[in-house]
Every structure is written in C-alpha cells, then in structure tokens.
Amino acid sequence: MPKLTNGQVPKLCQSERYAVVYANGQKIRLGKWDNATAQPTESSLKAYARFVAEWVVSPLVAGRSRQEGATINELARAFLNEKRETVLKNDYVSYEIALATVLQLYDGIPADFFSPKSLKAVRNVFVERGYTRGYCNKLCTMIKTAFRWGVAEELVKAETLESLRSVPALEAGRTTAPEGKGRTAVHDETVEATLPYLTPTVAAMVRIQRITAMCPCEVCRMTPGQIDRSSEIWYYRPVKHKGAWRNHERCIPLGITAQNILAPYLISKGDDDAIFSPITSMSERNQRLASERKSKVTPSQIKRHEAAMKRTRKKPLQKFWNTVSYACSIRSAIKTANNNLPKEERIKHWTPYQLRHAAITHIVATEGLDVARAVAGQKTINVTQHYNHSARKVATDYVLKQESQKQEKNIAQD
Numbered sequence: 001m002p003k004l005t006n007g008q009v010p011k012l013c014q015s016e017r018y019a020v021v022y023a024n025g026q027k028i029r030l031g032k033w034d035n036a037t038a039q040p041t042e043s044s045l046k047a048y049a050r051f052v053a054e055w056v057v058s059p060l061v062a063g064r065s066r067q068e069g070a071t072i073n074e075l076a077r078a079f080l081n082e083k084r085e086t087v088l089k090n091d092y093v094s095y096e097i098a099l100a101t102v103l104q105l106y107d108g109i110p111a112d113f114f115s116p117k118s119l120k121a122v123r124n125v126f127v128e129r130g131y132t133r134g135y136c137n138k139l140c141t142m143i144k145t146a147f148r149w150g151v152a153e154e155l156v157k158a159e160t161l162e163s164l165r166s167v168p169a170l171e172a173g174r175t176t177a178p179e180g181k182g183r184t185a186v187h188d189e190t191v192e193a194t195l196p197y198l199t200p201t202v203a204a205m206v207r208i209q210r211i212t213a214m215c216p217c218e219v220c221r222m223t224p225g226q227i228d229r230s231s232e233i234w235y236y237r238p239v240k241h242k243g244a245w246r247n248h249e250r251c252i253p254l255g256i257t258a259q260n261i262l263a264p265y266l267i268s269k270g271d272d273d274a275i276f277s278p279i280t281s282m283s284e285r286n287q288r289l290a291s292e293r294k295s296k297v298t299p300s301q302i303k304r305h306e307a308a309m310k311r312t313r314k315k316p317l318q319k320f321w322n323t324v325s326y327a328c329s330i331r332s333a334i335k336t337a338n339n340n341l342p343k344e345e346r347i348k349h350w351t352p353y354q355l356r357h358a359a360i361t362h363i364v365a366t367e368g369l370d371v372a373r374a375v376a377g378q379k380t381i382n383v384t385q386h387y388n389h390s391a392r393k394v395a396t397d398y399v400l401k402q403e404s405q406k407q408e409k410n411i412a413q414d
Helices: 042-057 072-083 089-106 116-128 133-152 158-165 188-197 200-212 216-220 256-266 278-292 299-310 323-340 352-367 369-376 381-387 390-413
Strands: 013-015 018-023 026-034 234-236 252-254
Touching (some): 018 042, 072 089, 072 133, 200 252, 200 256, 216 352, 234 256
C-alpha cells in the first residue's frame, strides 16, 4: 500500500482488472481498468473525481458507502481533528476527556452500536471520578455533539443520534454527583493585597482585566495590531474569542486608565507581538529574586548560569500567556505571600475568572444589566442575569429593616 503524506489525495492505481485507491487503510474499487490501453475506463475516472471531491470535504468519508458506517475510534479521531483549530483550548480538552472515556469502554465497536445505555454507562464513569453534576452533563452534551457531527459527515445514522438525545441530563438532588460551588467574585481588597507579590507584567494584566471585564484568554492574547488607537478611546478587537464562530463582534473600549497601564508595554512592539509576554515576566521575577538575595553569587554559580544561557531549551518559552499559566502565576504569588504573612492576614486564593465575575457584578449593581451585557460582550441578557445579585440584596435589606423596626418597637414598649 502506498504511503501518503498528510493532506495528499490518494492516487488512482491499478489492481489487476480494477482501478483502485488506497485510503483509510482500505482498498476502494472505483471501476474497471482497461488492460488493452493500460488506462482507467471513463466510468472509473468519474468515480475517482467523485472520490477526490469527497476527500476534500472529509478524508475519512471519501469512498465509503452510507451503509458502512464508522467505528467509535474513527468518529472520535475525525471529530477531534476537526475541532482542534475551531474551538477554544479549554473546550477541546473537555472534548478529549469525553471521547477518551467513550473509547475506554467501547473501543473498536461501530458508532451506530453506541446506545442510550452506553451513554449512561459512560456518564457513570464521570460520576465515579468525582466530576460535578454540571461537568458530567457538559461532557455528555459534547458526546452528543460528536455524534451530531458524525451524522452530518455520514459516519453515523440519524437514528443513533436521536436515541442519544433521549438521555436526560442529571438533575439536582437525584444523583450522587456533587454540585459545583459556582464562581464567585473576588473582593478588591484581596486583589490589592496580591498585586505587590506579582511581577509587574502580571500585575498589569490583572488591573486591565479588572477595569475592562475581559475574559482571561482575551487579556492573554492582546497584541498592538488588535488595538485601534486612532481616537481618544482605544478599542481592542480580539481576533479569537468565544463568540467568533457565531459572527459576534467583540469590541472592548479602553479608557485613559487602561491606556496608561498599556502604554509602557506597547513600546517597540510589532503588531503581532504579545503586549504581555511571559518571557518579560520571567525576567522580572529573576531580577526580583536577585535583588532579594542575601548571600553573594559564587563564581561556580555564574559559570553554570552562563552555560545554561547558551544551551538550547528543549521546550521553547511561549510568546503568549494562556489561561492556565496566567492562573498559575497568580496562585504562585499568593502562595509566596502567605508564606511571609501572619495567619490572620493571609490572602484567600482566587483565579483570573473571578476578576471578570467581580467586574461584571459591579457593573450590574451600579449601571444595570444592559450596560453590563454590552461591556461583557454577551449577546443576550439571559447570560448577564447570572451576575445579577440584586434580588438577594433587596431581600437582605428587607429582613434587616424588619429586624430594626422590631427592635425599635421593643425599646419603645420598655
């Protein structure tokens, strides 16, 4: 069987009396081969043209009849290859977890044999691992999404997808899966206490995110070329964001305060360079450690450092932050701070996502839902409602008022 390079269309070959192609580990017949002229027949050439057209759309499906179907392995591999460049990294990792669990139980079986009971069995594995109820439901939805994609690619029968859709989500109080705690806002006092222990680069990222209510991935991927600086208010338009696939425009206004924070990081930067670079942050950290060093640097340490600088790194430093490294940097700073602070002054752990939650919650409380929706870049107000805690505040104020009136009445009676 001929070896194919990635993306190369299989060539039309002769196998005895037939014109064939070798694809996906199979020999696919496309018609007769004319031995008299040593050329393929006209019908086989037309069949090959159809094969090439199908290969461009989906290499896995090309030449496959609709009755053949695909295995779970083929479906998972093709689906993950499709989603690798089209979804955010965190979602892609969840897709990998969901489909890897399916393969753990149903490796090699036809995709059409995957039934509602099979999906429930996979879901039980999620529950046994200790995943929260919401995450279990999310992973099951992702499995259904993979089968829906398989139906569109003619890898799975529509009846299989419809049967999987009949499996309901786990309900609160009716499953052993734990409930998630939910994301809460981080207090400004906690953020301010953390800032001195962060590198200047990470501290600037935190301040920008708190002011603008950006997602962590948006502040990590900022480049000068994505910021329109032609007017008094700058506008940051991320090329990649979670609503891009729906043609949603994400435009983040940057006021004077945000501009002053960004200005030092824009000097000598190209349009595609990272505004906040992890390489710069590492250099700042090393300089801080060197300045806080109490003992003298020995000649042997200098030699080891010089030799290390000349060596080629096995894993090159990333040019951009990602949400994981950004969160790890904050967690490390909090850990360092708590090692040096008394117990009563220790900083409570928080994540970059809580910064966005805090910013949107503040805007909802002060400016209303519609303004918060626009600033957060959310398409509908239903999503912004999750940050609306006004009902709880009104109820709390009512109870406090009732208690106050009752105490005043008791005092008056005495």
